[in-house]
Amino acid sequence: MNVLGLYPMGPNTASCLLEDGEITAFAEEERFTRIKLATNTIPVRSSAFCLDQGGLTLKEIDAIAVGWGNNKYPDFMRKFYSERMSHPEKDEFSDIYEQISLMEKIPAYFEKKLEVAYRKTGYRGPFPKIHFHHHHLSHAYSVYYPSPFDESIIIVVDGSGEEMASSVWLGRGDEITFQKSINLPHSLGYFYAALTEFLGFSVFTGEGKVMGLAACGAEDKALMTKLDNAMWPDGDEYRVNPEFIYFAPRTYSFRFTDKLTELLGIPPRLAEEPLTEAHNNLAWAVQNKLERIMAHLVLGAIKKHSIRNICLAGGVAMNCKMNGYISGLEDVEQCFVFPASTDSGCALGGAFIQARHCSDIRDKARRFSSYCGPVYSDQEIEDDLKDSKITSYHRMKDSDLLPFVARRLREGAIVGWHQGRMEVGARALGNRSILADPSITDMKDKINREVKHREEFRPFAPAILEEFAEDFIPTVPNLGYGPEYAWMLKAVRVNETIKRKIPAVVHVDGTIRPQVVSKSTNELFHGLLSAFYDLSGLPVLLNTSFNTRGEPIVCTPKDAIRCFYSTGLDICVLGNYVIEK
């Protein structure tokens, strides 16, 4: 059974291919369109990659699975919006947005829209049947199936999926059952997004900046009291005051109302305005609130179901500081987060739902590797180099490449590293990465300034050889150094000795967001880390995504070449081909 999984609306559109339940390919559309998030783009390019990877055409696809519940819109969502989202103070924008949503998501309309997009790529055969799967259930499958658990609480938290803002599910064996949901307008994701925009960052890409900025702030008790009016624990759930994001006049934003501006007592920050102590403290406050409310939700579910394994999914689960906090709760036995926790993961989750009766699907899902994007041959790399009229490159022997790159890293070079299959998910994990020596104190500032062209407070992550992980991650998690730490999804606190050893990858609050690299998950990257260790005695490299401000992670060799020549990178390594400035 061949299933093409799609997430075709909103930000983070994506495609994946399941062949008899085995993940053949999975990638975000933005990597191919080169437009960050590829919002509302039908993912025909990532689909073309997936089909090509499987040697298939749409004719051989048995089902298209979409990770959104469009079939709820003609009836249920129409009723939900009119009953649950009505308010005398509701502004016109929200009303219009709902009306558009009700029309655009009607299955018959959306199916035709999908079909036409694929027909425009030249496909002439019969079109596969499209199946719509509820968004939060798709998120739940995306995280539970690859998890190591046979029994787990699954918590999905995002802006919203149809009516749901947060939901709790139970995974047992191969089955997932619904427990409860907290519906719109009580959205933690939308509240965090509102504060993201209030702080002058872009929604969907700026939430990570708020999380990073939070570390620069401190507790402001008066502000925390104000935010008690914005969101609070309620029984074993939580509530978000809808007046700050929905039900009041709005002047500055479609994400927050004037009541939020009044509550906070400062004007919304414009994108290029300087960040002040008040902004830092606001980021601290909203991050702190999120962590506490999520902990409340998790602990409530643990108490009710007497299960201590937790799976987290949905866009909010990209918050690695929150994930670290949840993982550290005493009552939590193990906490598993999927690397594509944003909506791109629903391409895979929807496909899992569709293929859930395939034999051994859980075993296949547990073999998930984040390296499931495109790979480029030597010939393709050489063609891109020649097309770009680059003559100064050289091809190195396998035996020379790693010692050479390790030496140049030790000398302070910033290296663009393009190898093997591209990663899915927001993090570069050693195949489309920018690498540097983390012991160089000013390396963080240098990369932010010269390569990433981004805010100076933004932190970088360490990639650590698995054999030395214990030396850097003091709290040994129950999962060992398995998938949890292979994907840079949890922040952990480190001591002063480690801060001195790898200053470029320790955030101002004393945390790191480690990626533990094992030989079995990425042999080449493991080899490079080993070569760097042989030279320096340090089994760690600074690892950040191979891109510059505002662009998606590079996909093709040509993308990497473009990024190399438009930034302060010193060396670009494409397979065994090396370009130096």
Ligand SMILES: [Fe+2]
């Ligand atoms: Fe979502």
